[in-house]
Amino acid sequence: MIEASGLAYRYEDGTTAVDGVDLTIEAGERVALLGPNGAGKSTLLLLLGGLLPPDDGSVRYFGTDQPGDAVRDRLGVLTQDPGEYLFNPTVREDIEYGPAQLGLSAAEADRRVAELAERFDLEHLLDRPPFRLSGGEQRRAAIASVLSVDPDVLLLDEPLSNVDGNNEAELLDLLDELSADGVTIVTSTPDTDLVAAVADRVVLLGRDGRVVATGSTREVLTDT
Ligand code: ADP
Ligand code: ADP
Numbered sequence: 001m002i003e004a005s006g007l008a009y010r011y012e013d014g015t016t017a018v019d020g021v022d023l024t025i026e027a028g029e030r031v032a033l034l035g036p037n038g039a040g041k042s043t044l045l046l047l048l049g050g051l052l053p054p055d056d057g058s059v060r061y062f063g064t065d066q067p068g069d070a071v072r073d074r075l076g077v078l079t080q081d082p083g084e085y086l087f088n089p090t091v092r093e094d095i096e097y098g099p100a101q102l103g104l105s106a107a108e109a110d111r112r113v114a115e116l117a118e119r120f121d122l123e124h125l126l127d128r129p130p131f132r133l134s135g136g137e138q139r140r141a142a143i144a145s146v147l148s149v150d151p152d153v154l155l156l157d158e159p160l161s162n163v164d165g166n167n168e169a170e171l172l173d174l175l176d177e178l179s180a181d182g183v184t185i186v187t188s189t190p191d192t193d194l195v196a197a198v199a200d201r202v203v204l205l206g207r208d209g210r211v212v213a214t215g216s217t218r219e220v221l222t223d224t
Contacts, residue, residue: 001027001153001184002048006057009043009209017043019209021057025153025186030179032195032217033188035205041188042080042157044205048186049077049155073102076151078159082142086130091122091141094130098149109148116144119170136162143171153184160194172197195221 002025009018017040025031025048033041046052048059050072061071078085088094092113099109117123120140125133130141139162146154154175160168175198179185187198195202195217202220206212213220 001025001029001062002186003060004048004057007044007047007054007059008056009040009047009052010055017209018047018054021209021211023048023203023211023214025184027184028179028182029184029201030175030199031186032199032202033186033205034192034195034202034220035190036207037190039190039205039207040209041190041205043209045077045155045157045186045188046079049075051077051079073149074152076146076149076154078143078146078154078156080157080161082130082135082138085142085145086133086138089129090127091130091133092117092126094141095122095126095144095148098145102149112148112150113144116147119174120144120167121170136164136167139163140167147174147178151183154178154186156185156187158188158190160189160191192221192224 004021004023007018007021010016021044033044035041047054086094088097095113095116096109099112117126120143122141122144125137130138133141143159159171163171175185189195199217202215202217203211204213204220204224213223
């Protein structure tokens with residue numbers, strides 16, 4: 001589904017964030033990118049999502065080298081910054097934006113908004129401008145926007161940061177349902193306790209942006 005080889009990324013100030021990462025993600029897998037702050041998880045996720053061009057190496061999607069619109073339409077990437085998803089006058093329009101871009105009917109967009117708003121407790125916030133939301137509410141709205149396009153592959157950068165207990169449970173349930181439906185899910189997290197809930201396989205990154213271990217969640221957690 002996603003095949004990365006020799007991926008490397010350096011920021012302009014010379015910081016090497018990702019260094020020589022080889023990673024294959026199979027259809028339907030649940031993979032966690034685990035590592036301490038600064039390990040390169042966010043950068044790797046942006047590279048895998050096609051949102052940053054690698055300095056070295058390459059990423060192939062669905063067996064093709066062409067990261068065109070057809071590929072982008074199948075990827076849902078949640079970055080750390082909710083502001084990237086919230087740029088319309090209202091939360092409702094933010095969630096509808098993706099379905100509209102895909103050319104779906106207004107009725108289908110409405111159905112998705114209603115379903116996601118219910119799940120993430122956003123119903124009372126739909127007509128509000130997104131900048132008038134709390135941090136956790138913004139995060140939930142951003143997640144709803146990403147899910148509204150029904151992606152085949154989800155790449156989530158620390159999706160539970162800033163999300164409270166109730167909504168955390170909702171998100172974990174939803175990820176389980178999506179996984180059962182065959183959606184491929186890659187989640188980055190610094191939190192070892194979370195890994196077993198979101199992944200069957202773990203890619204452990206060290207501080208230098210390299211993969212230090214990979215294996216089943218059980219193996220990697222036992223060894224660390
Ligand atoms: P993580 O998500 O695991 O916390 P990041 O991918 O955010 O790791 O960061 C990896 C490394 O790249 C860190 O050393 C971090 O300080 C550095 N880094 C991240 N963003 C930038 C940036 N915009 N400019 C320079 N260095 C950065
Ligand atoms: P159904 O036909 O039962 O609605 P779906 O394939 O639409 O099944 O969705 C299965 C589950 O995934 C639903 O419970 C829903 O919450 C969630 N889901 C995934 N993507 C979306 C989306 N874009 N809009 C609404 N729900 C979604």
